[in-house]
Amino acid sequence: MSRETVSFGQSGPTPVCVDEGALSSRTGCYVITLTFPQPTQIGEITFRNYYTWAVGIHVLRAASNSSVNVGGVVGAGLLGGDSGGETAWAWKDPGAWQVGVKNKVIMPHPHTETASHDFVSVTCLEQSRVDWQDVIGLRLVLRQPSPVWRTFFIEEITAYRELPRLPPFSVPIISQDGQGEKNQQATPLDRLTQQTRRAMRIPQDESLEGELSGSGYDLVTLQYTC
Incomplete structure (x- = not known):
């Protein structure tokens, strides 16, 4: 089923620059603003990276007793106001924005x-x-400290109302004959035990003495002793 x-x-x-009057052609910070036609719930934001080192997300939410039209008309005042100018004030006031995600690194090595x-x-x-909840605006703060990339941004931005629906992760246990055993869940320890059995040629129905740490297997010399 498709998500909304x-x-x-x-x-x-x-x-973005500290001194806007001295803004150069190359800056390491950009802001993308998303505006929603009415207060809404957002569960997930997805996008495609293009040489952006990290992204932050700032959230602007409507007051619980507000009736907001982001286009510029306010019914019952945003953040305590009751005039049309309060909408513009809220968007420009840094105190009205909340930091949701401070700095999510999406490109671990900015120079590569x-x-x-x-x-x-x-x-x-x-x-x-x-x-x-009741989101009327999101600011995506893009950062790239490396001078190697002259251009960086994000694209294909999509907002979903609900959280992603992920199926349960399971891996079938593979027996010695290569056939998967149905209705079984393999943990990392199960897979390690199977690989060790195959490496030491131990039959599947025989247990490892001491779970790989007893007298049958020397963890110091990494030798199997009979």
């Missing part, structure tokens, strides 16, 4: 191409400091 996506407007990437084009998922439940 959330529509949004996008602006940016916009370069490792993971520079990976598909990235950020979920609210596991990675955000705040809930993504």
Whole structure:
């Protein structure tokens, strides 16, 4: 079953610099702003990386007693206000934004191409400091400290209302004859034990003495003794 996506407007990437008056052509920080037509729940954000070292996510949420139209008309005031200007004020006020994800590294080595084009998922439940409820705006803060890459951004941004539905992970146990045994779950210890049995040519129905640490196997010399 397909998951429900959330529509949004996008602006940016916009370069960011400490001194805006001295903003150079090359900056290591950009911001992409996502605006939602009404307060909504977000469970996951996915995107494709393009030479971005790390990404942060800042969240703007509507007040619980607010009726907000992000296009610029406010019914019952955003964040305590009651005039149309309060919407613009909330978007510009740094205090109105909450840091959900401070700095998620998506390109572990900024000077090399490792993971520079990976598909990235950020979920609210596991990675955000705040809930993504009644969200009217998200800011994706892109960082790239390396001067090697003149251009960096993210693309194919998708917002999902719910968390991802992942099937349970299971690996069939492989017997000595190469046939998988059905209805069994293999843990890493199971796989290690099987590999050790095959390496030492121990029949499947015989147990390892001491679970690889008894008298039958010397962990110091790594020799099997009869």
